[in-house]
Amino acid sequence: MSELWGVLEEHLPEFASGLWVTVRLVAISFVIAMVVGTLVAALRVAPVKWLNRVGGIYVEIFRNVPLLVLLIIAFSGFPRAGVPVSQWVAGIACLGLYTAAYIAEALRSGVFAVGKGQVDAALSLGLTYPRTMRKIILPQAFRTVIPALGSLIIAMIKNSAIVGASLVALPDLLKQTRDVASETFQFDEVFFWGAVGYLLLTVAATLGFRYLEDRFAVRR
């Protein structure tokens, strides 16, 4: 037991900096994922057939390719094509674009839950299509999908560990845990604290989204 606390005391700076990197990685990627996800969702519900198709292809590709493969393509593949990509850019872009596909699908189902009548009503009032989306449909759709976004951000926290484990090797919580473990050889203790770090994040996200849900969510 004393060893357990000893490891934490001695290596707290590593764990803390890893946790902070993970938090930043997830936060920035989430913003990207929301923006791209909303755009793709708008493509998927647009009244133009070929735009639907473009959105569909985006979703099917990013949802079905493993994140690890995306990371390798971005971090090792692109530089060969003459596009240098830094650690952070690779991590944020891959995690963000990967999650965007899921967010797009969640929003799409949210948009359909709002109902076609409202679109027709807004259009007949003379609002343009983009304006209808922005003012009428999306605000409601976001509120419907809050629970889904909650489980997506938890999945994102977990997926962010892949960035640290892959050859991108951002010094996130997983990377730090691994490094401390190979330095001290106290695998049980070190991985215990790494796990506690991730549980802290996922529990915080769960509680945060539960609050948002109580406050804003619309049950349909």
Next chain:
Amino acid sequence: MSYLFDPDNWEWLWTGNNFRFLLEGFAINLEIAAIGIVLSLVLGLLLALMRISRFRLISVPAGIWVDVWRNLPLILTILYLSLAVPGSWRDAYEDAIPGWFPEALHSGLVLGALLALVVYNSAVLCEIMRSGILSLDRGQREAAASLGLTYTQQMRFVILPQGLRRMVPATVSQLITLIKDTTLVTIIAIAEVIGHAGSITSASAFTGAQAPILQVFIVVGLLFVVVNLSLSRLSRRLEIRERKRSGTTTERVTGLEDHVALESDVTGR
């Protein structure tokens, strides 16, 4: 763009055994996934039944177990279990594995990865199954009980057949995630598709020139798209057929990560 489509950069695909070698690696992913899927479904159902048990001595520990594992990154679990599994377990695994299993799965290293995949996915599937079962009307259970069915009979003939049907879309999307997650075992040096792709891009003994990383991994990604897309299409077909047969719109059950996506697929809107 010109780099991407330059025929010289695609030559590796039909040179030597490169493409076959990739497929062989991919087959190992699918085999690991198959074992993981079977074990996770069985263990997940077991955990779900424990979680809805009336005895708190069973339901509370099962709940804690499930909540911990499903909230940890799978990669962390893989790394930890591959280090923590005792050597004697590994030896036992190497002895126990049937000879007709593929070569890559014979090493004791695989045990930790398999355990991690099963522990994580069974926890996620448990939650999906539990909500499937709980989404049923209470009356179903009460009616079954008042007909004189025992607990086991209620579960087997009344609750599970209905509850499990509702969770099919969420389960399939979790299984797709599982298939994608098999690539993570490359981290403990199991030679699957990522490993094979890596050696194609570095080995020059066979081909004379090394294959470009970008193109090789695009092909790897496409392999996953093909398999996962057909799986989700298949499940959608089944769902639609089932709905036509029963003439009802079944309530769908929410799962984790992928459920939202598949849910809207299934409704076909």
